[in-house]
Amino acid sequence: MERSGMPGGDAAAPKGQVAPEETLAAEGVNKAVPLAIRIIILRGAKTHHPFQADSYIPIQKPKENPMNKTLRTPVIAGNWKMNLLPSQTGAFVKELKAATAEADCSAPSGRDACGVVLCVPYVNLCAAIGAAAGSHLKIGAQNCHWAESGAFTGEVSAAMLKDLGVEYVIVGHSERRAYFGDTDQTVHGRTRAALDAGLKVILCVGEVKEERLQGVTLEVVRLQTKIALGGVTEAELRGVVIAYEPVWAIGTGLTATAAQANEVCLAIRDFLAEFYGRDAADAAVIQYGGSMNAGNAAELLAQPDVDGGLIGGASLKAADFAAIVKAAGRQGVSASTVK
Ligand code: 13P
Numbered sequence: 001m002e003r004s005g006m007p008g009g010d011a012a013a014p015k016g017q018v019a020p021e022e023t024l025a026a027e028g029v030n031k032a033v034p035l036a037i038r039i040i041i042l043r044g045a046k047t048h049h050p051f052q053a054d055s056y057i058p059i060q061k062p063k064e065n066p067m068n069k070t071l072r073t074p075v076i077a078g079n080w081k082m083n084l085l086p087s088q089t090g091a092f093v094k095e096l097k098a099a100t101a102e103a104d105c106s107a108p109s110g111r112d113a114c115g116v117v118l119c120v121p122y123v124n125l126c127a128a129i130g131a132a133a134g135s136h137l138k139i140g141a142q143n144c145h146w147a148e149s150g151a152f153t154g155e156v157s158a159a160m161l162k163d164l165g166v167e168y169v170i171v172g173h174s175e176r177r178a179y180f181g182d183t184d185q186t187v188h189g190r191t192r193a194a195l196d197a198g199l200k201v202i203l204c205v206g207e208v209k210e211e212r213l214q215g216v217t218l219e220v221v222r223l224q225t226k227i228a229l230g231g232v233t234e235a236e237l238r239g240v241v242i243a244y245e246p247v248w249a250i251g252t253g254l255t256a257t258a259a260q261a262n263e264v265c266l267a268i269r270d271f272l273a274e275f276y277g278r279d280a281a282d283a284a285v286i287q288y289g290g291s292m293n294a295g296n297a298a299e300l301l302a303q304p305d306v307d308g309g310l311i312g313g314a315s316l317k318a319a320d321f322a323a324i325v326k327a328a329g330r331q332g333v334s335a336s337t338v339k
Pocket of ligand 1: 079245249250251252289291292310311312313314
């Protein structure tokens with residue numbers, strides 16, 4: 001039976017608007033406090049927290065459920081961010097296609113061993129879609145607006161992306177949250193708009209360094225996930241990939257340990273199970289992102305609850321990105337042979 005999924009969403013906010021006040025109220029935050037302040041409260045007061053630690057703290061003991069990995073197809077997604085020119089895109093995609101064609105993206109079990117997505121700047125999309133046509137490579141954008149259309153100069157709607165042939169869109173990336181004012185509420189709106197337009201969503205969640213040091217990583221990713229997925233149904237959840245990206249690991253060369261990555265991915269999965277049921281949670285694709293590269297990918301991807309990666313810097317060279325895809329393909333094949 002279809003489960004209703006996360007509370008909130010459309011029931012409380014008209015389509016195309018940011019998420020409902022009720023979501024914040026449900027978290028025990030006074031409605032009289034202005035929205036921006038409430039979000040700061042929800043994210044935690046960072047400067048006066050009594051807890052000071054100089055190393056990352058393990059939060060919970062990971063549980064092992066490796067059998068469920070066979071239910072999922074890992075997704076390796078590249079996020080070019082604001083890099084590479086439109087004129088460089090076609091040649092790159094052709095090189096990546098060739099380099100990953102032999103990556104055994106089709107497992108003997110009949111299902112794909114690994115999905116490969118490349119998320120490029122808006123202006124590179126046409127070139128990328130043209131060069132990837134007819135191949136295993138899927139093209140994604142890096143953001144979309146929450147409204148269907150309207151007076152939003154400089155913005156791009158999910159329907160525009162869909163019309164162009166885009167299949168995936170990243171929402172809630174920490175760089176959008178940090179530099180462009182994205183909040184859990186706007187991430188909810190973008191997620192809703194993307195799903196309504198028929199796009200697959202790569203939803204980014206993750207704690208900043210202070211939050212990890214304060215021991216609130218799981219609370220932070222739960223809250224981000226809960227608000228973003230407000231009103232999203234179990235059927236719609238199949239179109240969502242969750243990317244756990246600890247902000248302190250992005251572009252820093254500092255990678256979460258395989259155990260740290262797995263414990264948060266597992267916690268997100270358990271959280272999904274509360275709302276969508278165990279089967280839907282076990283089928284959900286949850287990636288790790290943050291300084292993943294050809295050297296560390298195999299260990300991260302071997303974790304029972306890590307289903308692929310969201311790759312920044314290492315997606316800018318076709319050979320490096322292909323090496324990660326190959327590592328995921330091997331994991332997919334070996335997981336699919338587990339009886
Ligand atoms: P890096 O792989 O460069 O750390 O970036 C990760 C990321 O932000 C992907 O979205």
